């Protein structure tokens with residue numbers, strides 16, 4: 001088993017670049033691109049709105065070319081002089097989910113999006129390529145940025161930063177940042193207490209606790225005009241710092257933020273790789289979008305589970321392993337295509353998933369019987385689909401409301417993700 005794991009890690013890390021490449025092409029500063037992503041079920045477009053620059057570059061330096069694409073959008077940066085690919089990362093956004101909803105059949109949606117990259121030393125060309133659920137990529141936008149000619153808006157320090165857990169320097173750690181929403185000035189004590197509480201949920205969960213020297217956790221102290229979170233189905237509308245709301249894309253418990261440019265602006269007060277919104281609300285809800293941001297609410301008993309589950313989507317690109325749920329997306333995982341999410345398979349290309357981690361005596365598919373509890377297998381049902389999509393474990397944190405219960409596959413993916421930001425091969 002150990003040999004197999006080492007082999008898998010070697011495959012993941014084959015995309016390694018030397019830190020030298022970073023110094024050749026980039027400086028220790030972040031460039032942020034704000035853009036508008038518009039479209040419907042069949043068409044879409046991108047319009048770049050602003051450049052911002054400042055802070056440090058807290059992202060990866062060793063894996064400038066992302067080893068594996070887990071997101072629907074592939075962002076690539078090329079040195080303009082040589083046309084060499086010098087940086088890439090993938091991520092997903094709310095638009096990627098919107099385009100699969102029924103509403104998108106008749107209505108064009110407009111979504112704010114941002115992408116961060118290290119500041120280039122010379123002129124670059126960048127592209128956005130969109131992948132559909134059949135893994136077919138389509139070049140959507142080509143832009144250029146020349147640091148000698150552009151005048152990006154500087155990062156402006158707005159709020160106080162709380163250090164919740166510091167494992168090391170930003171360039172050696174995954175930098176997780178909590179942003180509060182719906183906390184008014186009079187909720188200041190609650191804000192501080194909640195940030196500490198959520199930090200303990202993360203740091204007491206595997207694999208964060210075993211890798212704590214590669215994790216930084218900070219929070220922004222930012223206040224809203226009003227206390228609480230917008231809930232359109234409940235007739236509640238609040239003026240908050242980031243404008244988070246329930247019932248986004250017509251799913252009642254889907255709590256997301258539509259003011260993404262503002263969110264990234266508030267987040268640039270601290271080194272940041274991962275943004276998690278802590279929302280001041282008692283109603284169950286949350287969401288996590290790969291490499292984009294996640295949300296949780298502070299007032300539900302399962303908050304410890306919700307944050308680590310949503311961070312599974314956000315950091316690892318993990319799929320939901322459950323399959324009975326209120327989800328408005330249609331045909332989310334076509335069963336004749338291998339999904340990109342690492343913890344579900346349609347068995348179309350199981351070799352690319354956790355096949356090598358299986359005990360050779362485990363049947364594929366694996367019967368979902370009690371005697372298989374705690375056994376890595378291939379269980380039917382996952383990714384919202386009862387038939388034709390399979391998951392690795394009976395009761396992973398990505399399937400059921402259970403804190404600190406990630407399956408071996410999800411654990412490995414999260415360890416790899418921490419290593420990506422820490423520029424280190426972890427978990428061997």
Ligand SMILES: [Zn+2]
Pocket residue numbers: 321343392393396397398406407408409410411
């Ligand atoms: Zn899992």
